[in-house]
Amino acid sequence: MKKLFSLLLALMLASSMLGALAEAPVEIYFLNFKPEIATVYEEIAKAYEAATGVKVNVMTAASGTYEQTLRSEVAKADAPTIFQINGPVGLTSWKDYCLDLSGTAFYEMLSDKSLAVKDGDKVCGIPYVVEGYGIIYNNAIMNKYFASANKATAFTSMDEVNNFAALKLVVEDMTALKDELGIQGVFASTSMAAGEQWRWQTHLLNLPLFYEFSDMGGDTVLSGLAANEIGFTYGENYKNIFDLYTNNSVTAKGLLSNKTVNDSMAEFALGQCAMVQNGNWGASQILGVAGNTVANEDIKFMPIYTGVEGEETQGLCIGTENYLCINSQVSPEKQQASIDFLVWLYSSEEGKAYVKNDLMFLAPFNTFEDDEKPEDPLSKEVLRWMEKEGVNSVQWTFAAFPSEEFKNYVGDALLEYLQGSMDWEGVHQVVVDSWKSERAL
Amino acid sequence: MQKTLRKYFPLFVLPTLIAFAVVFLIPFLMGIYLSFTEFTTVTNSRWVGLQNYVTAFTTNREFLNALWFTVKFAAVSVVSINVIGFLMASLLTRGIRGTNVFRTVFFLPNLIGGIVLGWIWQMIFNGILYHYEMTLTYSPSFGFWGLVILMNWQMIGYMMIIYIAGIQAIPGELYDAADVDGAGPWQKLTRVTLPMVMPSITICTFLTLTNSFKLFDQNLALTAGAPSKKTAMLALDIYNTFYGRNGWEGVGQAKAVVFFLLVALLAFLQLRITRRREVDQ
Numbered sequence: 001m002k003k004l005f006s007l008l009l010a011l012m013l014a015s016s017m018l019g020a021l022a023e024a025p026v027e028i029y030f031l032n033f034k035p036e037i038a039t040v041y042e043e044i045a046k047a048y049e050a051a052t053g054v055k056v057n058v059m060t061a062a063s064g065t066y067e068q069t070l071r072s073e074v075a076k077a078d079a080p081t082i083f084q085i086n087g088p089v090g091l092t093s094w095k096d097y098c099l100d101l102s103g104t105a106f107y108e109m110l111s112d113k114s115l116a117v118k119d120g121d122k123v124c125g126i127p128y129v130v131e132g133y134g135i136i137y138n139n140a141i142m143n144k145y146f147a148s149a150n151k152a153t154a155f156t157s158m159d160e161v162n163n164f165a166a167l168k169l170v171v172e173d174m175t176a177l178k179d180e181l182g183i184q185g186v187f188a189s190t191s192m193a194a195g196e197q198w199r200w201q202t203h204l205l206n207l208p209l210f211y212e213f214s215d216m217g218g219d220t221v222l223s224g225l226a227a228n229e230i231g232f233t234y235g236e237n238y239k240n241i242f243d244l245y246t247n248n249s250v251t252a253k254g255l256l257s258n259k260t261v262n263d264s265m266a267e268f269a270l271g272q273c274a275m276v277q278n279g280n281w282g283a284s285q286i287l288g289v290a291g292n293t294v295a296n297e298d299i300k301f302m303p304i305y306t307g308v309e310g311e312e313t314q315g316l317c318i319g320t321e322n323y324l325c326i327n328s329q330v331s332p333e334k335q336q337a338s339i340d341f342l343v344w345l346y347s348s349e350e351g352k353a354y355v356k357n358d359l360m361f362l363a364p365f366n367t368f369e370d371d372e373k374p375e376d377p378l379s380k381e382v383l384r385w386m387e388k389e390g391v392n393s394v395q396w397t398f399a400a401f402p403s404e405e406f407k408n409y410v411g412d413a414l415l416e417y418l419q420g421s422m423d424w425e426g427v428h429q430v431v432v433d434s435w436k437s438e439r440a441l
Numbered sequence: 442m443q444k445t446l447r448k449y450f451p452l453f454v455l456p457t458l459i460a461f462a463v464v465f466l467i468p469f470l471m472g473i474y475l476s477f478t479e480f481t482t483v484t485n486s487r488w489v490g491l492q493n494y495v496t497a498f499t500t501n502r503e504f505l506n507a508l509w510f511t512v513k514f515a516a517v518s519v520v521s522i523n524v525i526g527f528l529m530a531s532l533l534t535r536g537i538r539g540t541n542v543f544r545t546v547f548f549l550p551n552l553i554g555g556i557v558l559g560w561i562w563q564m565i566f567n568g569i570l571y572h573y574e575m576t577l578t579y580s581p582s583f584g585f586w587g588l589v590i591l592m593n594w595q596m597i598g599y600m601m602i603i604y605i606a607g608i609q610a611i612p613g614e615l616y617d618a619a620d621v622d623g624a625g626p627w628q629k630l631t632r633v634t635l636p637m638v639m640p641s642i643t644i645c646t647f648l649t650l651t652n653s654f655k656l657f658d659q660n661l662a663l664t665a666g667a668p669s670k671k672t673a674m675l676a677l678d679i680y681n682t683f684y685g686r687n688g689w690e691g692v693g694q695a696k697a698v699v700f701f702l703l704v705a706l707l708a709f710l711q712l713r714i715t716r717r718r719e720v721d722q
Contacts, residue, residue, distance in 0.1 A: 067687055075485060093687070194665040254574040257667065258567060405686055412669035419579050419668065441500070 025055075026333045028341050031073055031080035032060040033322060040358040047350060054337055070094075074327070081330050081338040085125050086321045087399035088221055091117050098124035099326040099335055105343045111366040117323050125323030128346070129361040132301070132382035132393070133203055133279030134316040136286075139298040141274040144181055145174050152176070158300070164237075164307035168244055174274065175248045181274070185250035188264035188276035190242075192256040192418065197411035199261065199277055202398050204242065205410060205431075206317055207306050208234030210397040224400025228439050232431045237306035239424055245277070246418060253418045261285075269294055277304060280362070280378035287376070301381040303394075316385045319396025320364075402438035409434040476694040486691075493695035497682075503670055504696055507678035508703075514585065514674065515653035518592045522649045523642070525593065526600030531634070533601070534608045544605070548598035555595075559662020562591045566663075577664055584664040584672030591659055596652065600645045607641030608634065636720050643715040650711055654704050675700050 032041050038060035045056035059080070061069035066084070073080050074097065085094050101107045101116075102123040110116060110126055117125040137158065146156050152173045161167050171186045178185065190200065211234045213220035213227070232238075246253050250273050261278070262285065268276040269289035276282075280301075286294060303314045326338050345351040347367040355361050360374045362382060373383060386393060401407060413430035416422035471483065476493055480486035497504050529547060533540050550558070566587050567576050577583050611634065619629050635642075657676035660666075666673030666681070673681065679700060683693030 068684075194667060252574045254579060255571065255576055257576045257578040403686065408685075409669075412667070415578060416668050419575075421580065421668065437501070 026331075026337045028054060028056040028082065028334065028338050029078060029080045030056055030058045030082045030338075030341075031066075031070060031084070032058055033066050033084040035060050035063050037359055040354065043358070044345065044351070044354050047354070048341060048344060051350065052340075052344070054341065056341060074329075079327055079330055081327050081334045082342070083325055083327060085117070085323050085325055087125075087323065087396075088117055088225055089399060089401075090323075091119060091124055094325065095119050095122075095124060097325070097327055097329055098122070099328040100124070101126060101326065101339075104339050106339050106346075109343070109347060109365040109367050111364050115320070115364055125325045127320040127323050127364055128342075129322050129359075130318060130320050130364045130382075131279050131281060131362065132316040132318040132385065133277070134301045134303050134385075135275050135277050136268065136282065136378065137275045137300050137302060138268065138271065138273075138294050139300050140295065141181055141183060141271070145170070145177065145274075148177060148180060150177055150180060158302060161302065162305075162312045164240055164305040164311065167305050168240075171244055171248050171275075182271070183250075183274055184267075184272045186248040186274050187245045187250070188267040188273045189249055189251040189259040190245050190256050190418075191259040191261050191264050192411070192415045193258060193260050196260045197414070198407070200242070200414055201407040201411035202401070203279070203317065204238065204277065204304065205401075205407075206396060206398045207241075207304055207308075207394065208232065208238045209400075210317075210394050211237070211308055213397055213400075220395050220397040221400045224397055227400075228436065230432060230435045232428055232435075234306070234308065235424075235428045235431065237308055239427075240307045241304060242414070249273075253420075256418055257415055265289070280376070280382050283376040283378040284360075296377045299377040299381070301378065301385060303385070303391075313391055315388065315391040315393040316382060317396060318382065318386060318393040319399070321396070321399065402435060403441070406434050406438040409438075472694055473698055476691060476698045479688065479691045489691065493691040494699070496692045497696045497699065503673070503678055504675075504682075506671070507673050507675050510581075510585070510672065511654060511656075511674045514588060514656070515650060518589050518596075518653050519646060519649045521589065522593055522596045522600055523645055526597045526645065527604050527638075529597060529601040530604030530608055534605055544602065547601055550595045551599045553595075555658025556662045558591060558595055559659045562587065562594075563663050578667040581668065581671035584667070587663055588656070588659060588672070591663060592653065592656070595659075596649060600649065603641050603645055604638060607638035611637045636718070639715065639719040643712065643719065646711055646715060647708060651704055651708055654700075654707070 030041065030045070032038055038058070041058045041060070045058050049055050059069075059073070067090075070080070070083055074083075083094075083097075085091055085098075091098070098119070100122040102121070107113075107116065107123055107126060115127050115130075116123050139158070142158055145151060153169050155161060155166065155170055161170055174181060174183075174186045191197065192200075209224065209230065209232075210220050212230060212232070213223040215233075216223045246256070249256070250267050251259060264276050265278065265282055265285040266289050267273050269286045269292040271293040278285075283299070286292065286299060287296070301316055303311075303316055305311050305314065308314070324342060326335050328335070346355060346363055346365045352368060352372055355363050356368075356372055356374055360376060360379070362374060362379050373379065385391060410427075410431055413422060413427045417424065417427050475483065475486055477488060477490060478486035479489050479493075533543055537543075553561075563577060566583070570576055570579070570583070575583075577587055615633050615637070616629060619633050624632065655676055656674055657680070660672070660674045660677045661680075664672045666677055670678075670681075675696075679693050679696045682689055682696055
């Protein structure tokens with residue numbers, strides 16, 4: 001019976017495979033992860049074919065479906081030669097398909113070798129973009145506050161705001177003066193609509209867990225991956241900043257479940273609020289809003305302070321979720337062609353121009369000179385914070401979160417907390433319990 | 442003539458049969474098979490026996506919660522849709538002026554797709570709740586009643602049309618005879634109208650019952666299960682299981698098979714019960 005079904009299934013697929021039988025010259029098949037830049041990759045593919053004669057097929061997975069798409073594409077005869085994983089978690093399911101990249105020209109270009117994902121000594125994935133997030137603030141509004149005669153704090157510039165206590169004082173005083181400052185709230189809406197909660201259940205949750213795993217010593221992602229249970233010991237710190245966001249928000253707590261990330265970014269762009277938590281990828285969302293009132297030079301970053309001891313030296317959360325891998329199951333010619341393509345993209349003049357101007361990547365390769373870095377205000381800020389003396393970036397520990405569902409449970413609990421149907425104790429419990437149950441699956 | 446028909450019968454039925462097999466029968470059988478396997482692509486599956494069924498019920502309570510929510514929803518909406526639909530039908534068969542306009546207006550919501558309806562009603566509800574600084578996700582009961590209102594709005598018109606057809610088919614002599622026997626309006630309703638429209642009631646309860654259980658679009662667009670999956674119905678839970686987790690496709694499939702058996706059983710029972718009450722005209 002089972003055999004019959006397999007036969008049936010095989011037959012159904014067979015028709016779709018007929019087209020792939022013809023022998024083709026070496027072609028690169030790049031399965032792209034970022035839908036927002038799909039068209040840029042297609043242009044790059046054309047340019048590469050014009051320059052070298054090698055054809056690059058770019059296929060883009062729809063948002064949120066990369067894993068599924070990759071699974072079905074890899075099963076085909078014409079499998080992707082270049083694909084992406086999201087870090088150590090993705091590596092566990094794809095390591096059989098990852099070519100060892102150590103010794104290749106592409107790996108040599110990586111400026112910080114520790115950024116690569118490795119399986120033992122095998123170099124499996126190489127990051128191609130570094131991103132950072134923190135609290136984005138509108139410096140014009142901040143200066144207006146610091147210049148105000150009615151302010152109740154002694155701060156005179158954002159450089160002095162270097163811990164949670166200071167941030168809280170400033171923010172609460174700004175809320176009191178919001179009419180004078182011309183804002184509707186200090187923070188943009190804490191977007192809690194379905195699918196729009198990632199800034200809280202992933203990015204913000206990164207901080208308490210980063211500190212918890214730091215206390216265990218060693219690499220926080222590795223400690224996190226090894227942790228079957230967590231204590232959420234820095235939960236109070238999460239509550240600190242989350243309450244600050246929602247108590248001083250543009251939108252009342254009960255209405256937040258309607259808000260999207262786009263709404264928040266638009267509020268920031270229109271000057272209705274002074275701060276919003278997001279990453280450098282949000283630059284286009286600010287600059288692209290019609291009626292944008294924020295000048296480029298006023299868009300600044302500050303770290304997310306949560307009231308942890310010694311956080312004055314904390315920097316932005318810097319990391320990457322995007323690693324390029326070469327499929328080890330395709331022919332060696334295709335593997336080499338794929339590596340050549342990536343080397344071209346990240347080291348040739350033409351390729352680098354695409355990376356800088358169109359992809360707008362902060363690429364972690366030593367082939368990029370200082371004047372070849374992206375020029376949007378937030379990327380520049382990320383660089384400024386990375387290079388700042390005496391400041392340590394926070395790692396993207398959320399790569400160790402047990403599953404997507406874990407994040408969703410936390411997001412649901414946060415929403416209930418905002419709506420008053422759950423107390424903080426309940427949220428704490430959900431974080432601890434769902435980590436344990438999701439890790440056990 | 443009969444003979445030729447019988448001779449060419451297979452030929453004429455073939456296109457439909459192929460279409461039916463390709464889009465329904467084969468996927469259905471594949472689905473049942475896949476519920477006993479672990480798979481990510483349908484061509485690459487590994488037999489795991491009943492494991493998926495065990496996981497569906499024991500790992501967490503989401504499936505059972507969704508089941509209970511769906512049962513409550515179906516109970517409320519089947520009754521309310523049919524009662525209101527029948528009332529509308531009896532009002533609109535009395536020759537009131539503008540009957541046809543009303544019939545059309547009440548039927549119109551049924552022509553709008555579920556996702557669109559869900560969004561429209563979400564905006565309406567949130568617009569009202571805005572004044573109280575709340576949204577639909579504030580409490581599961583908001584979502585529940587929101588769904589009931591939405592479904593009533595959508596389905597009443599359709600059921601009404603079926604009841605109108607049923608009422609119009611009742612011979613007028615029956616009412617004349619009832620008048621002669623001295624029956625009042627209530628007796629006429631319970632002793633004449635209801636028994637005579639029993640076939641319509643069978644159809645309408647069948648449609649509302651199965652539709653309530655299979656509800657998906659409206660649920661997704663209105664609340665998407667928020668808060669904390671407390672307003673997720675069976676179909677949405679299956680969808681979330683299938684697409685929400687890697688490696689859980691088989692579990693989603695197992696839930697879907699359980700879902701199918703449940704709906705089939707309920708529909709079968711309901712048909713038997715209401716059929717028995719139908720009278721021959």
